[in-house]
Amino acid sequence: MSVQNNLATIQENIQKACEKSNRNPEDVQIIAVTKYVTVDRAQEAIEAGVSHLGENRAEGFQDKYTAIGDQVHWHFIGTLQSRKVKEIVHQVDFIHSLDRKSLAKEINKRAEKPISCFVQVNVSGESSKHGLEPDEVSDFIQSLKDYPKINIVGLMTMAPHTDEEEVIRNCFRSLRQLQLEIQQLSLDFAPCQYLSMGMSNDYQIAIEEGATHIRIGSSLVGEE
Numbered sequence: 001m002s003v004q005n006n007l008a009t010i011q012e013n014i015q016k017a018c019e020k021s022n023r024n025p026e027d028v029q030i031i032a033v034t035k036y037v038t039v040d041r042a043q044e045a046i047e048a049g050v051s052h053l054g055e056n057r058a059e060g061f062q063d064k065y066t067a068i069g070d071q072v073h074w075h076f077i078g079t080l081q082s083r084k085v086k087e088i089v090h091q092v093d094f095i096h097s098l099d100r101k102s103l104a105k106e107i108n109k110r111a112e113k114p115i116s117c118f119v120q121v122n123v124s125g126e127s128s129k130h131g132l133e134p135d136e137v138s139d140f141i142q143s144l145k146d147y148p149k150i151n152i153v154g155l156m157t158m159a160p161h162t163d164e165e166e167v168i169r170n171c172f173r174s175l176r177q178l179q180l181e182i183q184q185l186s187l188d189f190a191p192c193q194y195l196s197m198g199m200s201n202d203y204q205i206a207i208e209e210g211a212t213h214i215r216i217g218s219s220l221v222g223e224e
């Protein structure tokens with residue numbers, strides 16, 4: 001399928017999920033995750049109207065960024081090693097995987113302008129998943145107050161791999177609850193206005209539960 005057709009389907013599904021949950025589709029940003037595809041396929045997504053791209057590795061990001069540059073907004077969505085920060089921090093607009101103090105320190109040291117960061121939370125508790133435990137998030141965010149280059153714009157999670165819709169929904173709902181707790185702290189460096197949640201298999205549920213940023217790879221740019 002062309003990216004254009006895939007995008008049209010996804011936009012319809014966003015529309016439906018928003019109607020169901022009384023939300024405005026303009027509040028849901030699609031991030032095209034291009035980690036498995038070529039530069040050409042990423043370009044096809046841009047031509048179809050996508051303006052936010054996501055990559056999960058520094059190398060893949062560099063390849064795409066070299067070809068595409070600043071015509072889109074760039075999201076770094078993968079686990080980020082501290083030593084790789086300097087390779088991406090001047091180009092990316094958002095980092096979705098802030099999960100430790102040492103990483104925040106390195107971003108703060110290397111960045112020239114404030115970086116919009118999502119704190120990654122392991123809501124489901126699966127040991128294979130990265131991110132902070134939910135009950136660590138508030139203290140973690142408060143500990144970032146002396147890092148002027150870190151702006152906490154939201155929380156990010158990945159739902160467990162399961163067909164049980166309720167399990168997925170509860171995961172997203174818990175992240176939303178946590179977001180409300182952070183917002184109540186009224187920290188000027190952590191407005192926490194966004195929720196990065198939902199991928200190809202579960203973005204409709206995520207939108208119903210408040211997602212503002214959905215990260216979609218296979219069903220948007222996948223070549224099948």
Ligand SMILES: *Cc1c(COP(=O)(O)O)cnc(C)c1O
Binds near residue numbers: 033158216
């Ligand atoms: C790969 C990836 C996605 C997209 O996954 P799909 O299932 O292909 O939509 C989203 N978020 C993260 C963090 C990823 O690594």
